[in-house]
Amino acid sequence: MKALTYHAAKDIRFESIPDARITAPHAAIVRVTACAICGSDLHIYQGHGFSDDVGFCVGHEAVGEIVEIGSSVEGLKIGDQVMISAAVGCGLCAPCRAGDCTRCERDATACYGLSHKLPGCQAEAVMVPHADQNTALIPEGLSHEQALMLTDNLPTAYLGATNASIRPGGTVAVVGLGPIGLMAVEIAFALGAARVYAADLVPERRAMAERLGAIALPPGDERAVLKELTKGRLAESVIEAVGADATLKLAISLAGKQATVSTIGVNQSKQFPFPMALAFNKGLTFRTSLCSVVKHWGELVPMVRSGRLKPQQFISHRMPLADGAEAYALFNDRREGAMKMVLTL
Numbered sequence: 310m311k312a313l314t315y316h317a318a319k320d321i322r323f324e325s326i327p328d329a330r331i332t333a334p335h336a337a338i339v340r341v342t343a344c345a346i347c348g349s350d351l352h353i354y355q356g357h358g359f360s361d362d363v364g365f366c367v368g369h370e371a372v373g374e375i376v377e378i379g380s381s382v383e384g385l386k387i388g389d390q391v392m393i394s395a396a397v398g399c400g401l402c403a404p405c406r407a408g409d410c411t412r413c414e415r416d417a418t419a420c421y422g423l424s425h426k427l428p429g430c431q432a433e434a435v436m437v438p439h440a441d442q443n444t445a446l447i448p449e450g451l452s453h454e455q456a457l458m459l460t461d462n463l464p465t466a467y468l469g470a471t472n473a474s475i476r477p478g479g480t481v482a483v484v485g486l487g488p489i490g491l492m493a494v495e496i497a498f499a500l501g502a503a504r505v506y507a508a509d510l511v512p513e514r515r516a517m518a519e520r521l522g523a524i525a526l527p528p529g530d531e532r533a534v535l536k537e538l539t540k541g542r543l544a545e546s547v548i549e550a551v552g553a554d555a556t557l558k559l560a561i562s563l564a565g566k567q568a569t570v571s572t573i574g575v576n577q578s579k580q581f582p583f584p585m586a587l588a589f590n591k592g593l594t595f596r597t598s599l600c601s602v603v604k605h606w607g608e609l610v611p612m613v614r615s616g617r618l619k620p621q622q623f624i625s626h627r628m629p630l631a632d633g634a635e636a637y638a639l640f641n642d643r644r645e646g647a648m649k650m651v652l653t654l
């Protein structure tokens with residue numbers, strides 16, 4: 310089958326790899342109809358991924374059709390249209406069965422497309438372990454593109470917002486306005502925030518946040534402007550959606566007294582210089598978490614179905630999987646208004 314594979318920094322190839330195959334009775338094969346490139350895929354693209362492997366199939370966000378099921382799969386049948394959770398667990402322990410795979414008691418939390426261990430889904434097909442737990446039928450009333458946003462980005466944005474303890478009438482700051490950051494802006498309003506301030510270096514991304522009702526903060530002057538606009542109070546809730554040391558620092562600086570800072574960006578820094586004195590003086594709560602995607606579907610599906618959240622609005626490009634390398638380059642360089650990149654098959 311054809312797939313996108315990682316070989317070296319900025320070297321993603323569309324090439325043939327062995328067909329996805331059932332490796333356990335609980336697994337299923339999904340023929341991918343659409344997949345997406347995530348901000349975390351750019352870590353791999355830039356050559357500082359999550360393993361030393363090369364030649365593995367990348368990607369962890371996909372929807373498609375069940376074409377093969379293992380003998381112990383009970384809730385799925387051939388032909389079912391499904392969305393696949395980017396995060397998977399052992400499928401057997403109590404948290405995994407409840408859709409909370411990042412709390413897996415067997416330490417089996419994993420994600421597609423980070424190494425050869427669990428091949429990615431930017432491919433014609435993907436093997437889904439514990440398919441009963443790790444997929445769901447595309448909900449009635451949702452488009453495949455909306456479902457694709459539910460495989461990782463929207464649940465992650467939602468986790469970032471709920472971890473930030475947003476209160477009705479509250480003041481929120483979002484740092485980093487890629488697809489997840491922009492979804493967090495929309496969710497913050499849905500959760501009742503009165504004001505959402507938005508920070509990013511890219512003018513078009515700040516403009517998109519403003520179209521959602523946010524107030525953009527000027528790069529370099531974020532804290533001073535936020536301080537002025539909030540009469541010194543700064544933000545009660547801060548969502549950091551990049552994961553870089555600089556944006557974490559910025560997020561902490563935008564937090565007011567007794568605020569909560571919630572970070573959802575991937576940060577692999579082992580020595581982030583946490584500004585402890587500043588955090589202590591502000592009385593900050595600092596939260597970070599991987600996203601158990603499935604856990605949030607029950608709340609998010611109705612919000613998307615009703616139109617309260619429109620995650621599909623952040624899709625900027627739809628390109629064939631064969632043009633995946635070009636899609637990665639556009640997204641990485643933030644060229645041509647690249648925001649959410651969807652690859653079709």
Ligand SMILES: [Zn+2]
Nearest residue numbers: 347370461462
């Ligand atoms: Zn993702």
Ligand SMILES: [Zn+2]
Nearest residue numbers: 399402405413
């Ligand atoms: Zn488990």
